Amino acid sequence: MDAFKHSSIIDAVGNTPIIRLNRVTKDTESEIYVKLEYLNPGGSIKDRMGIYMAQKAVENGDLKPGGTIIECTSGNTGIGLALYANTHGFDCIFVMADKQSQEKIDALRAFGAKVVVCPTHVEPEDPRSYYSVAASLKSLPNSFHVNQYDNIYNAECHYMETGPEILRQTKGEFDVFMASVGTGGTVSGTGKYLKEHIPGLQVVGVDCKGSILKKYHETGDMSGAHGYLLEGIGEDFLPGNVHFDVIDEFVMVEDEESFHMTRALCQQEGIYAGGSCGAAVVGAIRYAQKLSEPKRILVILHDAGSKYASKVYNDQWMEENNFSLNRERDEKDRAILNIIQDNGKLVE
Structure with a gap:
């Protein structure tokens, strides 16, 4: 239908x-x-290319049945790849820099992926960088390193x-x-x-x-x-x-x-x-x-x-992080505070 x-x-x-x-x-x-x-x-937007790159890897024979997808990601590409992996029976290992939000790390784990967190402030070629760690993991049997940067x-x-x-x-x-x-x-x-x-x-x-x-x-x-x-x-x-x-x-x-x-x-x-x-x-x-x-x-x-x-x-x-908010309570906030008095708390 x-x-x-x-x-x-x-x-x-x-x-x-x-x-x-x-x-x-x-x-x-x-x-x-x-x-x-x-x-x-x-x-x-990374749903689009995560799925597309995984599909092409399957078509080209780079990603085989039961295989593992490996990628370094700030989070979003990982989720796009996980959408494809979870609907087609693949496993995922994602490598992230430690500046990425906890929400994105948790989301990737929710999709069932293994997540490796690496230091942010190292050179790309440093073996501790998330680029290098992801590249090293491609030695795992039946795995495919996506490499979104150059793919x-x-x-x-x-x-x-x-x-x-x-x-x-x-x-x-x-x-x-x-x-x-x-x-x-x-x-x-x-x-x-x-x-x-x-x-x-x-x-x-x-x-x-x-x-x-x-x-x-x-x-x-x-x-x-x-x-x-x-x-x-x-x-x-x-x-x-x-x-x-x-x-x-x-x-x-x-x-x-x-x-x-x-x-x-x-x-x-x-x-x-x-x-x-x-x-x-x-x-x-x-x-x-x-x-x-x-x-x-x-x-x-x-x-x-x-x-x-x-x-x-x-x-x-x-x-x-020293980002000024410069907030001032407006009339509505003051009115709310006057009404709730001791019976509640205004959560900003």
Whole structure:
């Protein structure tokens, strides 16, 4: 029956909505639209390429029946891979950096995956890094190391699926495509497809302070990487899936402004999204402000806010990391306090 057209959770991935931002962009002449990729079943755009890469591994004979999927992940790609693994009888081992949220670690374990946590602040080639540990685990019998950073099917997924979906939804009626950049698959694959079908389209990547991607794109210099708190955006090396020839320019953002925008998206637009989404919107507004005339900008919002409840959405975490909240009680808060008096507590 057509009413029951999804044969598994895999079929529910994609066709996420595009909406216009209103309140957080009120001082911006350009129209900024966002594609809500956090509404995918696993809570992020990485459902798309996680499933796609696993499917290709099976088709190519790299992932065999009863095998184990191995990957280093900030969390989201792991969940996408787990969706495929759990519906097709594979095991998973995921390696993560210790800066990732506990929610994402717990989610991967809930899917039945084994999770290995490694130190964040080491060089990529250090044997303790999550890249190196994941690569070493591929020696396990009947295992497949996905390597999303250099796996060609990462960008290909977005070229084959995400780009065409956006074109169908928008009829190509926008001027700029933007996304925060980590592995590079989303901006590269989607951007390439859209450029081929929308004359004059600009593709803009959002990078964060501490990453080398923007600097390398502009100067060819790979130095200067340092730590930052945003997850799933930026790198201290050059992933093969960052196709710099597709990306026209990068916009730089910082932790604090990105986290404040993430909270604003939730409180002013009803969009409960992750920190890299706040970064992407900050980048879009910054890009729009330098334009000589208003444009229509489409931004990818990668993942869900529920994965960061203990971090960006937690006042104590924000204050511990010296991100000012500058909160003042409004009249409604004072009215609530006057009513409840000693009979309850206002939980902020």
